[in-house]
Amino acid sequence: MIGGAYRYDDAQLINACRADFDELYEAAEDFSAFHDRVTGPLLRSRCAEAST
Template identity: 75%
Template sequence: MTKDIEAPPRWFSELVILGTIRLYELRYGPDGVLAGAYQYDDAQLIEACRTDFEQLYGTGEDFSSFHDRVTGPLLRARCAEASA
């Protein structure tokens, strides 16, 4: 499942959920510029998206441990290169 999520899309979207009443799908082009948006008010769709988000967040890594493991070493390496 993760590989599907990480695959680079030709376009990408961002979902914004407002409680249980509204869902917005913001659509971006390959250049990262907002290309439009869709608005949904279907309660079943909103609940399905909320459930999917909760599952994704549940499988995610805490930001602090991710930073210590991945981002921190990259930043230290770049700082070392820049000062050399």
């Protein structure tokens, strides 16, 4: 299997991508809040099922 990647060196494209990533990062939910809201309840329900 051959692997590879494309290399882009267009400064305008790179800056646009960085701006997009910055925007996504700013909109992201804090990990602890996500865990408490999503992962925590799933883990508690699975632990409760396993102990019965």
